[in-house]
Amino acid sequence: MQINRTPARTPEEQEELLGQRLKMLRVHKNLDQTTVAARAGISVRSLRNLESGNGSSLQTLVRVLRVLGRESWLETIAPVPTINPEMMTRNAVPRQRASKSRNKKIS
Template sequence: MNTINQSTAEELITRLGEDVKRLRLDQNISQLELAKQAGISRKALVNLETGVGATLNTLVRALRVLGREAWLATLAPQVSVSPIDLMKLGHRRQRASGDRTSTAPIAPRKPKAT
């Protein structure tokens, strides 16, 4: 089995769908029942569980019904350094660095005389 860092996006989405399906079955809830409680279509739930074309909205709604909202907190953990501490550290990057090559336009080459 691949670790998360070695998995493709498709593999991670499939694994997430399998986890949602396992939770649903562990709670003995049918697809139709979960879909109704979550306010989504059964087809949207099938897509989520199979990892095919699911939306974040579908995932959030299903997790809420299954009592797993805490999973969402792990997607964006709280920042452990306060903004004031960051200011004390000095300069803070405002944007990612670009290509290190010159940004001056390159003159077109003149054809060689033959």
């Protein structure tokens, strides 16, 4: 049985793809770069960099998503699990924090 998987994209390819999708969304909303940049409180150059996949800050991405009405995209990046199988046991206690690393040194 063969599973068809698309090859993993490089970070640069991911940035370029995301930029293309943002540009397409902006154009479909009939907004020019100047308008989106002004509404987002960023420079047109920052928006061009984001749309071309030439690097951008997370803050720029969030601002542009907000202007384009797509902040909900961020919720799909790292959804919070709603069910923890361990919590289904009777003696489970909700965790308050992550455990410390327990790496042992070998001398």
